[in-house]
Amino acid sequence: MFKDFEFTDLKRLNEKERRFVKQRSSVDFVIYHKLDRSLALAIEVDGFAFHENNPEQLKRDEKKGEIFKKFGMELARFRTNESGEEQRIRELLSSMLY
Template identity: 50%
Template sequence: MNILTHTDFLIFRKIDKMPVLVVEVDGYYYHSNNPKQLERDRMKDKILEKYNIPILRIRTNESGEEKRIYDKLLDELGVR
């Protein structure tokens, strides 16, 4: 219920609106130097895990994001 609590992207099934994957984009500088943000990220991960909602964290200093998202979606949908 906190307006500051959200996910960056939620991919869901259109038919039943059930979540398939959460994608979080973590800014390298902001997340690496911010203990409070790291704690919030851990809490978010635990909540999503509790509800069996997979999460993919992508750092802004990495590459290959599109392929990582695509591969994770295939895995979660059981297509591979």
């Protein structure tokens, strides 16, 4: 689930987005800053067959990305038919340090 403490000001969202956050929305992995437990990085793993051929899922994916943008957060997406995930995660984490 999206954590309530991460998305505290739901007034930034339209009604559909608020319902989306309050319902069963989730992300696959969340990395938090150790000191203040704020979100450092959220990761979604998109199954190629499920996401690529499913227009409804693509709309949900887009909505989730827009919600993260409205809160100034990045939602990194990884496809199951790609490679280089470890290097990409390292680069994303490294870019947050500077």
